[in-house]
Amino acid sequence: MAPQPTAQQVIEGQRQDWNRVAGGWEKWDRYFDEQMAFLNHRLVADARLHTGMKVLDLGSGTGYPALLGAQTVGPNGSVIGMDLAEQMLEVARRKANRLGLNHITFQAGDVTALPFEANVFDAATSRFCLMFLPEIPKAADEIARVLKPGAWVATAVWSAPEKNPSIGLSMAAIKQVIELPPPDPAAPGIFRLAKSGELAGLFQQAGLIDVTEQEFLAEWSYASADEYYTSLMEIAAPVQNLMAKLTDAQKQDVKQRITQAASNYRRGGRIVFPMAVRMVAARKPL
Numbered sequence: 001m002a003p004q005p006t007a008q009q010v011i012e013g014q015r016q017d018w019n020r021v022a023g024g025w026e027k028w029d030r031y032f033d034e035q036m037a038f039l040n041h042r043l044v045a046d047a048r049l050h051t052g053m054k055v056l057d058l059g060s061g062t063g064y065p066a067l068l069g070a071q072t073v074g075p076n077g078s079v080i081g082m083d084l085a086e087q088m089l090e091v092a093r094r095k096a097n098r099l100g101l102n103h104i105t106f107q108a109g110d111v112t113a114l115p116f117e118a119n120v121f122d123a124a125t126s127r128f129c130l131m132f133l134p135e136i137p138k139a140a141d142e143i144a145r146v147l148k149p150g151a152w153v154a155t156a157v158w159s160a161p162e163k164n165p166s167i168g169l170s171m172a173a174i175k176q177v178i179e180l181p182p183p184d185p186a187a188p189g190i191f192r193l194a195k196s197g198e199l200a201g202l203f204q205q206a207g208l209i210d211v212t213e214q215e216f217l218a219e220w221s222y223a224s225a226d227e228y229y230t231s232l233m234e235i236a237a238p239v240q241n242l243m244a245k246l247t248d249a250q251k252q253d254v255k256q257r258i259t260q261a262a263s264n265y266r267r268g269g270r271i272v273f274p275m276a277v278r279m280v281a282a283r284k285p286l
């Protein structure tokens, strides 16, 4: 069996992966914003953001939900968006400039080692980041440390692959073409926090209270199976990594399988996928 990568190697891999796809995220930004903005609103609500607050967004990527957080807290508040990938943050900064938001800053860093004093943030948010961390309990401890007493953290992570076919079917198609080692359920990855109670339990262990969890069901849609395939290849770093293992002929085969499988989700002229997101919120005791 191949040796497990160290935490530092995982983090370095993540940094490279997400920097590589930053151009794709910028290209597809409008589409994903239109399809997934409701999750930002849900996170802003779960974190109880209001005017004047100082907020930390973990793994902001190209600025979600940090930008909505900044609009919500207003110029008397502030938001720091943190991410490993400097090139994702460059996209986020351009968007903040366009929106005229001067009270948001984007800072490169690892969310498992937060460079902040204890008890400084009024709230924290995080969308689709925590499952990629090699040491999630450490991140939970760090979140608990930097929040002020009584402050909320609100997070979104992907639920199970079978409930998220837009991600799961691409993995399944690749597995039909090349043999992949069975996934290690403890290894960082898209579905690492899919199980009910997992992240909630880590928040509890970190000393957070009033933990809530909901599997939030929704849909997202694409104009065509080809559009879905193209966006997937340009933004999904974990899928890109698997595709890189294939020959050109295998890539064609996978493309055909993915677009074929996606066509099964055609409804009303679009490809409509269900999605299931695990929303986990908690707060620091007073």
Ligand SMILES: C[S@@+](CC[C@H](N)C(=O)[O-])C[C@H]1O[C@@H](n2cnc3c(N)ncnc32)[C@H](O)[C@@H]1O
Pocket: 011, 014, 015, 018, 058, 059, 060, 061, 062, 063, 064, 065, 082, 083, 084, 085, 088, 109, 110, 111, 112, 126, 127, 128, 129, 132, 133
């Ligand atoms: C799927 S993207 C989500 C970005 C954004 N929050 C969104 O929802 O659009 C995951 C992000 O997590 C970041 N990330 C992964 N591990 C991280 C770590 N240890 N510290 C900070 N950011 C990390 C990646 O660089 C990437 O930008």
